Amino acid sequence: MSPFYFGWLRWIMVYNSSIRYIDDSLFIDGIDLASIVRQVSTPTYIYSLKRVGENYRRIREAFAPLAAQIHFSVKANGNLAILRSLSRAGAGFDCVSAGEIDRCLRAGAPAQDIVFAGVGKTRAEIAFAVSAGIGWFNVENLAELHYINSSADDLGVDAVKVALRLNPQVTANTHPYMATGHGAAKFGLTADVIRDILTRQSDYPRLSIAGIHIHIGSQLGDTAATLAALDAALDLLAAHPRIRTINLGGGLPVAYRAHDAQPSLGDLVSELIPRLAGYDVLLEPGRSIVADAGLLVAELLYVKRQAGQVFYIIDASMAELIRPALYDAHHEVAPLRKTDREPVVAQVVGPVCESADVLARDRELPALQAGDHVALMTAGAYGMSMASNYNARPRPAEVVVSESGDNWRVSRRRETFDDLAQSDK
Ligand SMILES: Cc1ncc(COP(=O)(O)O)c(C=O)c1O
Incomplete structure (x- = not known):
């Protein structure tokens, strides 16, 4: 039996009463996260x-x-x-x-x-x-x-x-x-x-x-x-x-x-x-109250193999979620679509020009490809509220899924370059 098989056994279906896989898709309440991403793009905070x-x-x-x-x-x-x-x-x-x-x-x-x-x-x-x-x-x-x-x-x-x-x-x-x-x-x-x-x-x-x-x-x-x-x-x-x-x-x-x-x-x-x-x-x-009600969805931009490591470079960074850089905090990383590709041990990193811009170290994740999406879990607390515009990155959109669990809306739109520039003279 391949050691990866044990890795797969560790995969879980249910994170909590609102966030779980249904078939191979990650859902928040009644909503397939991928359907939100198609309309709002990434990075985006999503809350139940x-x-x-x-x-x-x-x-x-x-x-x-x-x-x-x-x-x-x-x-x-x-x-x-x-x-x-x-x-x-x-x-x-x-x-x-x-x-x-x-x-x-x-x-x-x-x-x-x-x-x-x-x-x-x-x-x-x-x-x-x-x-x-x-x-x-x-x-x-x-x-x-x-x-x-x-x-x-x-x-x-x-x-x-x-x-x-x-x-x-x-x-x-x-x-x-x-x-x-x-x-x-x-x-x-x-x-x-x-x-x-x-x-x-x-x-x-x-x-x-x-x-x-x-x-x-x-x-x-x-x-x-x-x-x-x-x-x-x-x-x-x-x-x-x-x-x-x-x-x-x-x-x-x-x-x-x-x-x-x-x-x-x-x-x-x-x-x-x-x-x-x-x-x-x-x-x-x-x-x-809020940590496990929220997640940050990101797109995998590049897979880079270097110095014996696999880097998953995603479009979320320490500017959007500073907890790993600031507190060495752990956030699970879950692909929005499960795949049966062999797992790899990856460093999940952002695009920001800091070596501290690592969202997850040494994580066993499936072999993902550019264009795949992942969720950084348990990101509802001290995520968006600590987000910054470092590297002139517009802050992400925030989506809320209704209390009934069957519809969602953008509760705060993604910032634009105009938002970033409007207070400068
Ligand atoms: C005075 C005070 N009350 C409440 C809190 C909330 O703490 P927590 O999010 O861990 O519940 C904080 C967080 O730093 C705080 O400084």
């Missing part, structure tokens, strides 16, 4: 609104014993159709810029359902958020409190709700670029600073300091650091029983490898229940 909704409900139900309010973290994916769909389903939103707040408002989200985090909010952003009437500021800086208070004063607004972001000095089990809760990180306030603020609340008469926020990182590998961070927050709050809200941030992990099971939330929730009795709980999941 059905899967987004399922992920949202799965998390909401898992955290139901805590009655947690879910705020989708917009940085993971700011597509307006996704924001609208989540807002209709009852989600709030976690934003890190006035631009993200604006998108949520345009998507029809009530301002009260928006929380505003971020280590460097400008005074203009603060004024924008106060005048919009957002639900919460997650504050990371002493001076920020003064700015919010004076903005509220200028606008005549009272009781602006604030959660203080604690830097709990715990190191999450994740990629170092995604760990935000360790002492050397720029994020949050130390426990001492928070204690001090809580004894001087009268310095901020327009504010209601009513919560503690912790977010220790993304794609968290286990629950230990989250629980340690929460314990640090509870310790701090023991002397301040008036504060009844804890925002646990995001970070719920996602399975990026085809054979990894979807991480279960049950263990985390059962550890949280006894600790959080009597608290109002907010969550800010991003990745876990």
Whole structure:
């Protein structure tokens, strides 16, 4: 039996409830991906609104014993159709810029359902958020409190709700670029600073300091650091029983490898229940709601054999999907049409002039030809939202497949050269 045979055995038919092969064609819900590519071309992000909704409900139900309010973290994916769909389903939103707040408002989200985090909010952003009437500021800086208070004063607004972001000095089990809760990180306030603020609340008469926020990182590998961070927050709050809200941030992990099971939330929730009795709980999941609902479709431009390697040069790059270059992240690569050609071990690379422009290393894939199409899987989070115009590449189109799963539309058109040039003088 050829070793490749084992390779073929590893091929899977079903990625999740929305993305799977039917016969030899890769489908998203009821739609053959190739039929979208014929009309929209590549590279293109394609999202299943059905899967987004399922992920949202799965998390909401898992955290139901805590009655947690879910705020989708917009940085993971700011597509307006996704924001609208989540807002209709009852989600709030976690934003890190006035631009993200604006998108949520345009998507029809009530301002009260928006929380505003971020280590460097400008005074203009603060004024924008106060005048919009957002639900919460997650504050990371002493001076920020003064700015919010004076903005509220200028606008005549009272009781602006604030959660203080604690830097709990715990190191999450994740990629170092995604760990935000360790002492050397720029994020949050130390426990001492928070204690001090809580004894001087009268310095901020327009504010209601009513919560503690912790977010220790993304794609968290286990629950230990989250629980340690929460314990640090509870310790701090023991002397301040008036504060009844804890925002646990995001970070719920996602399975990026085809054979990894979807991480279960049950263990985390059962550890949280006894600790959080009597608290109002907010969550800010991003990745876990959208990652596996989206993929990036690309065309194979060239097959290049060089230095003993096979390079599949595709028309998507680190400009459209930076995660492999930035975090050494893994995305499965799936051909839109299965073939029975012998597999090869390939380097899947983009056209950008950087050696880091590798989307997948040493991947066993079928022998593909120029003109074939592949999907980079689990690309719905931190894909398009981190895309750039590097190398003057217009950003890709985004397609959404409806919640019913049987029709699709371009929700954001592909950028043009005119889009790229229009702001230059
Ligand atoms: C403050 C905050 N909340 C929520 C999130 C969302 O994290 P994730 O997408 O891992 O759920 C992030 C991501 O970095 C964040 O910085």
